[in-house]
Amino acid sequence: MDSVIALIDCQAFYVSCERVFDPALRGRPTVVLSNNDGCIIARSASVKAAGVPMGAPVFKWRDELEAMDAAVLSSNYALYADLSRRVTAVLETMSIDLERYSIDECFVTLPALDRDALRALGERIRRRVRDWVGIPVRVAIGPTKSLAKIADEKAKADKRAGDGTGVYVCPPEPDLDVLLYRTDVGDVWGIGPSYEETLREHGVTTAAEFRALPDPWIRSTMTVVGLRLARELRGQRCLDLDLVGPDRQSLVRSRSFGAPVEAKAELRQALAKHAQRAAEKLREEDLVARGISAFITTKTHGPPPHYADEAQATLDEHTAAAPPFVRSSRRLLDAIYRAGPAYRKAGVMLYAIRPRRPHQGSLFGRPVQDDEALMQAVDRINGTMGRGTIGVAAAGLPGDRDWTMTRDNTSQHYTTRWDELPVARA
DNA sequence: TCTGGGGTCCTAGGACCC
């Protein structure tokens, strides 16, 4: 093999982003919350060490966080997305090929050097991202994506011990087998709770035992996905780098409500807002969609009643204009709404997505160009004067009560809004 | 009282076609 794969993983990414701009947070225990300030979705090392789990509802950990004097921040996705882009821009100056896997991880290919040289290269990557963007990253290297993921787990573990370098290179066989024997099968990338349970029932508890299973058994129990995984752990490359990024299949906009909602009119407005935002996102990505589904749900935890339903519709033609999706969301709500329950969340999903091409008007109805010109004007105004300045009336007016979200403690948009740039004082 | 918001891929089964 003339190349290896490195996983570049930003450490406690959201927390690190906040620390770039607020030095007072460095060294202070910090968590970042999900939308609506519900769950803990990023934790500094000290908070992790205190046993606060990922995804935990914040209300269960208030006391512990207070005792640690932890900073509790609402999420600021515009900031994180921007810094993520800067991290990949730095990597592009150094690596051969790059796949952006998620907001805080990417895969790159590196030349197949010996272990020491790879470690040194990993260090250089790490240093450059830290110096140029201010975000600490781990670099985990292996012959395949799945083994790079294993290496990342190992690097994380080293970090916890306190003296890890943040760079880990998979050893060759037979040391690799030893490493995999020490890796819990549930910690393998792609093996979730359900497969883990099945495997344990068959006496398989380590990654090494998993990759040694017979192919037909894996295939029939875990589909080809499982088989690819096992082969990757054997060093056989089955998952290629997705260089251009896959074409989008679907697009979801949804939010939990700050407080329960019963009124149909409010659900209608929420769905209209989501439909409008989803269409805006389509236009940003130069896509059009034809399918829409709308869903509403009550709480899903705790004692019943729980209620959730969803309905779908197909538009006459592909479009990225807001009005057809908004109209459709209203009809879909009529189909699924039941009076009575207190709803906690609503959203829309667009599907049947493809790239926008000119002149895709249908034989029926208004020509698309009208909508297109209108939407261009809308985007221009919102681009200049701020998101939400104008939009369909069904989505509510800018001055309306913002019932959609609780966000008590958001940092500034340091890098994406002129009026919130950091200020340097001499 | 308070539990996120995105995504992807795979399979089975039904409808429909010749």
Place this chain on the structure above:
DNA sequence: TCTGGGGTCCTAGGACCC
């Protein structure tokens, strides 16, 4: 009594990821 053998497309649901 006997009742083909392919295809394709679509959808629902399950599994996983960050």
